[in-house]
Amino acid sequence: MAARTLTINGTLISARSNETVLEAAREAGISIPTLCHLDGLSEVGACRLCLVEIAGSPKLQPACHTTVTEGMEVQTDTPRLKAHRRAIVELLFAERNHICAVCVASGHCELQQLAVDVGMSHVRYEYLSPDCSVDISHARFGIDHNRCVLCTRCVRACDEVEGVHTWDLAGRGTNARVITDLNVPWGEATSCTSCGKCLLACPTGAIFSRGSTVAELERDASRIATIVAARNERW
Amino acid sequence: ERSKGTKVFALTGKVRNTGLIEVPMGMTIREIVEELGGGTPDGTPVKGVQTGGPSGGCIPEALFDTPVDYESLAEVGSIMGSGGMVVMDATTNMVEIARFYMEFCMDESCGKCIPCRTGTVQMYRLLSKISAGQATAADLATLEQLCHLLRETSLCGLGQSAPNPVQSTLRYFREEYERLLRKRVTINLTSR
Numbered sequence: 001m002a003a004r005t006l007t008i009n010g011t012l013i014s015a016r017s018n019e020t021v022l023e024a025a026r027e028a029g030i031s032i033p034t035l036c037h038l039d040g041l042s043e044v045g046a047c048r049l050c051l052v053e054i055a056g057s058p059k060l061q062p063a064c065h066t067t068v069t070e071g072m073e074v075q076t077d078t079p080r081l082k083a084h085r086r087a088i089v090e091l092l093f094a095e096r097n098h099i100c101a102v103c104v105a106s107g108h109c110e111l112q113q114l115a116v117d118v119g120m121s122h123v124r125y126e127y128l129s130p131d132c133s134v135d136i137s138h139a140r141f142g143i144d145h146n147r148c149v150l151c152t153r154c155v156r157a158c159d160e161v162e163g164v165h166t167w168d169l170a171g172r173g174t175n176a177r178v179i180t181d182l183n184v185p186w187g188e189a190t191s192c193t194s195c196g197k198c199l200l201a202c203p204t205g206a207i208f209s210r211g212s213t214v215a216e217l218e219r220d221a222s223r224i225a226t227i228v229a230a231r232n233e234r235w
Numbered sequence: 236e237r238s239k240g241t242k243v244f245a246l247t248g249k250v251r252n253t254g255l256i257e258v259p260m261g262m263t264i265r266e267i268v269e270e271l272g273g274g275t276p277d278g279t280p281v282k283g284v285q286t287g288g289p290s291g292g293c294i295p296e297a298l299f300d301t302p303v304d305y306e307s308l309a310e311v312g313s314i315m316g317s318g319g320m321v322v323m324d325a326t327t328n329m330v331e332i333a334r335f336y337m338e339f340c341m342d343e344s345c346g347k348c349i350p351c352r353t354g355t356v357q358m359y360r361l362l363s364k365i366s367a368g369q370a371t372a373a374d375l376a377t378l379e380q381l382c383h384l385l386r387e388t389s390l391c392g393l394g395q396s397a398p399n400p401v402q403s404t405l406r407y408f409r410e411e412y413e414r415l416l417r418k419r420v421t422i423n424l425t426s427r
């Protein structure tokens with residue numbers, strides 16, 4: 001595996017030839033916000049938060065899905081990028097019903113952290129307030145669709161790591177929902193092994209363990225990367 | 236000159252002869268609308284045409300000597316697309332046109348990326364608000380900001396081109412938007 005030298009925000013960075021811009025940046029201590037990315041899972045480039053400016057390309061590129069090349073010049077923190085990130089986070093808060101005060105994940109939520117990181121002081125868009133359901137048919141877990149950001153980390157964790165593909169997506173656009181099996185209540189989804197990887201993967205309080213109250217839900221999402229690494233390297 | 240051969244258009248809207256036509260690349264919009272199309276049915280002046288469907292833009296009558304080819308249409312802010320050409324007259328409400336196309340993009344958005352999935356909904360609501368005479372100048376600014384966001388950050392061409400009808404109508408018919416804006420924001424301090 002060859003080494004590549006690239007420039008991020010004017011600083012020369014060394015990276016492996018198969019690394020993404022996101023990986024190279026994080027190893028160099030440069031933070032780029034993400035939401036749909038989770039170490040150990042495949043990349044989808046869906047949230048558009050990690051978009052960076054690359055010299056020579058008129059379009060913004062997702063850092064999570066762009067492999068480094070020799071001599072690449074990347075900008076991660078221009079005013080334009082900051083403005084777009086802020087707008088995307090605001091759009092998320094306006095899309096569904098994200099009420100931190102009553103949420104089990106409050107204080108340990110990636111969406112909350114993003115709002116802090118992008119400097120979101122208020123939401124300029126109109127709140128859509130859709131009618132979203134809560135499914136607590138499963139004995140151990142529940143899903144509150146009001147808190148879901150459609151990052152699909154649960155779908156990928158269940159499909160790629162647990163291998164049973166209980167979670168998937170139904171519907172289109174803003175009406176899309178994550179579903180279990182063929183849109184049956186989670187408690188009736190026979191493919192589910194109750195492994196809890198989707199709970200680990202979920203960045204918000206959407207997927208939660210039953211019995212936790214406000215602000216009690218803490219997860220270590222890096223356990224998914226640990227499982228994947230252990231399997232790949234045959235610990 | 237890079238556009239060779241002929242192009243099929245679906246000519247429709249406020250025009251005497253509607254239907255499918257095949258024209259040589261480089262024929263002007265004026266020739267298509269007035270000679271082939273026969274102008275408006277009742278003779279009222281043509282205001283413009285819309286080409287390219289929900290990903291396309293409007294071209295005002297003043298630019299009707301534009302030849303129909305890929306580069307020239309792109310220069311005036313529209314696209315050839317699959318050949319849709321809608322003729323519009325003075326009775327056509329350009330804000331409604333933008334809103335109509337945004338509704339399509341909103342309904343067709345796959346939902347994978349945040350800017351398009353929920354940005355098209357926000358843009359549709361803003362266009363509805365403007366159309367209903369309820370929007371402020373700040374709403375129009377938000378609409379324009381969303382145009383930039385979707386164009387630059389959407390994952391695919393649907394989100395990237397969804398702002399086209401909005402930006403195109405703002406470019407050539409901005410007064411139709413501004414005429415509908417509320418002039419002052421009133422703050423009601425009594426309880427609702």
